[in-house]
Amino acid sequence: MTxxxxxxxxxxxxxxxxxxEASLTRVRELHSAGTSFAPDWxxxxxxxxxxxxxxxxxxxxxxxxxxxxxxxxxxxxLIGHTVAPGPLHPVSTVLAGLADAENADAHxxxxxxxxxxxxxxxxxxxxxxxxxxxGRSTVTATPTAAGYRVDGVKDRVEAGPESGAFLVxxxxxxxxxxxxxxxxxxxxxxxxxxxxxxxxRYARVTFDGVEVGADAIVGSAAQTxxxxxxxxxxxxxxxxxxxxxxxxxxxDFSIQWARDRHSFGRPLASYQALKHRYAxxxxxxxxCRATTRAAVAAVGARxxxxxxxxxxxxxxxxxxxxxxxxxxxxxxxxxxxxxxxDLHLFLRRVTLNRSMFGTPDEHDLRVYALSxxxxxx
Numbered sequence: 231m232t233x234x235x236x237x238x239x240x241x242x243x244x245x246x247x248x249x250x251e252a253s254l255t256r257v258r259e260l261h262s263a264g265t266s267f268a269p270d271w272x273x274x275x276x277x278x279x280x281x282x283x284x285x286x287x288x289x290x291x292x293x294x295x296x297x298x299x300x301x302x303x304x305x306x307x308l309i310g311h312t313v314a315p316g317p318l319h320p321v322s323t324v325l326a327g328l329a330d331a332e333n334a335d336a337h338x339x340x341x342x343x344x345x346x347x348x349x350x351x352x353x354x355x356x357x358x359x360x361x362x363x364x365g366r367s368t369v370t371a372t373p374t375a376a377g378y379r380v381d382g383v384k385d386r387v388e389a390g391p392e393s394g395a396f397l398v399x400x401x402x403x404x405x406x407x408x409x410x411x412x413x414x415x416x417x418x419x420x421x422x423x424x425x426x427x428x429x430x431r432y433a434r435v436t437f438d439g440v441e442v443g444a445d446a447i448v449g450s451a452a453q454t455x456x457x458x459x460x461x462x463x464x465x466x467x468x469x470x471x472x473x474x475x476x477x478x479x480x481x482d483f484s485i486q487w488a489r490d491r492h493s494f495g496r497p498l499a500s501y502q503a504l505k506h507r508y509a510x511x512x513x514x515x516x517x518c519r520a521t522t523r524a525a526v527a528a529v530g531a532r533x534x535x536x537x538x539x540x541x542x543x544x545x546x547x548x549x550x551x552x553x554x555x556x557x558x559x560x561x562x563x564x565x566x567x568x569x570x571x572d573l574h575l576f577l578r579r580v581t582l583n584r585s586m587f588g589t590p591d592e593h594d595l596r597v598y599a600l601s602x603x604x605x606x607x
Contacts, residue, residue: 236294236295237294237295237301240279240294241304244278244304244308245311247274247275248308248309248311249312251271251274252271252315252316253312254312254575257315257429258428258575260428260429266315266389266391266392266429266431267429269350271316272316272347272350273347274347275318275347276346276347277346277347279293279294280302280305281318281321281322281344281346281347282345283298283302283305284299284302284325284326284329284464285325285329285345289329289334289338289342290341291325291329291341297530299464299467299526299529300527300530302318302468303467303471303526304471305318306318306319306468306469306471306472307471307474307475308475309472309475310471310473310475310477310479310579311475311478311479313427313429313476313576313579315430317350317352317389319388319465319468319469319472320350320351320353320393321344321350321351321352322464322468323352323353323464323465323468324352324353324397324461325341326460326461326464327353327397327408327449327458327460327461328340328344328410328448329341330457331449331457332450332453333445333450337410337448349394349395350389350392350393350394351393351395351397351410352387352388352390352393352396352397353387353388353397353465354369354384354387354390354396354398354399354435355384355399355458356384356385356386356387357369357384357385358383361592362588362592364461364462365406365458366401367399367400367401368382369381369383369384369398369399369400369401369437371400371401371407371447372402373402373403376441376444377441377442377443377444378402378409378443379440379441379442380400380409380411380437380440380441380442381437381438382400382437383434383435383436383437384396384398384437385423385433385435386423386432387432387435388430389431390422390423390432390433390435391420391422391433392431393413393433394412394414395410395411395413396410396413397410398410398411398437406451406454406458407447407448407449407451407454408448408449408454408458409442409446409448410448411437411446415440416440417437417438417439418436418437418438418440419435419436419438420433420435421434421435421436426578426582427578427579427582428575428578430582459537462540463529463537464529465586465587466544467525467526467540469547469583469586470518470521470525470547471522471526472579472583473522473583474515474518474519474522474547476551476555476576476579476580477518477554477555477580478515478519480554480555480558481511481512481558484508484558484561484562485499485508498561507557511554511557514550515554518543518546518547518551521542521543521546522543524542524543525539525542525543525544528540535604537596537600538597538600541588541593541596542593544587544588544590545590545594548589548590549590551580551583552580552581555573555577555580556577558573559573
């Protein structure tokens with residue numbers, strides 16, 4: 231939802247770029263070539279300001295509306311229309327941590343490279359065999375005379391094969407911390423992992439005695455939990471906004487299909503059973519959009535209830551979006567399950583987003599815990 235002329239222009243420019251450079255046809259071409267995204271494509275996207283939205287002006291960033299989170303969510307929603315490729319999510323999440331860190335100036339060169347699109351970085355937060363637990367890590371950063379030695383394994387690192395650096399959640403002296411590790415550092419091994427999505431790629435990253443300087447630490451020990459919480463919020467609202475864009479597109483062309491397709495001399499849209507199903511999906515879609523907008527507004531304002539509203543959105547969107555797209559697949563009949571139809575491209579992205587950064591069940595428990603905490607206070 232745009233609110234001023236500058237944001238309208240920003241949105242229309244982004245949409246034109248995506249229509250021209252990241253269509254569904256292009257997504258299929260990238261998949262056929264075994265490519266996630268072209269580096270020069272992401273640099274052009276960065277030139278449009280996509281990577282600068284969460285970075286303050288004194289560090290080379292800036293947003294269109296003054297609310298970088300809202301502007302970023304707008305781009306994510308537009309990306310959902312064509313399930314476009316690119317590292318918007320991991321780069322934005324890393325920048326959220328670097329820009330907010332107390333020692334942001336020490337990472338100004340990295341921030342500048344990310345904003346310009348010259349560098350891609352990803353948040354290494356997941357670990358093999360473990361669910362969503364961003365504040366707990368078995369990867370260690372052991373102090374040394376020159377800095378730190380990083381040991382351990384991360385997986386499900388988005389855009390891992392394309393990343394030049396990783397923001398790694400670690401344990402330092404028993405406390406949570408984050409370190410910025412170059413992908414080409416000695417002891418770093420990146421192994422690509424398969425993904426359900428056609429163009430989103432992930433990696434398993436092993437850190438075996440990786441030596442980094444003291445300036446690799448991001449934020450202080452006291453600030454780290456807040457940084458991790460903020461990064462999680464950004465990752466989650468971007469997913470929700472992207473899924474809202476997907477649902478909007480899928481629902482629109484599915485309704486049009488029901489109007490155009492005839493059975494027994496009548497449009498499919500004229501049958502009452504289908505009308506009821508479309509009405510249900512429209513209600514679910516509006517609720518997905520409303521909960522997502524509330525979460526985006528809370529994160530943008532850094533509200534005290536941001537964690538709660540983000541988990542509400544992530545739970546609701548994650549619970550209903552896959553079912554909605556599955557309903558649309560069914561209502562397309564046999565053509566809906568073919569490789570040639572675009573529905574499976576959207577279903578893949580929705581299903582992937584549901585499982586990352588907390589499942590609906592995990593966020594349901596979080597909503598309960600946060601609600602109980604609020605009631606007790």
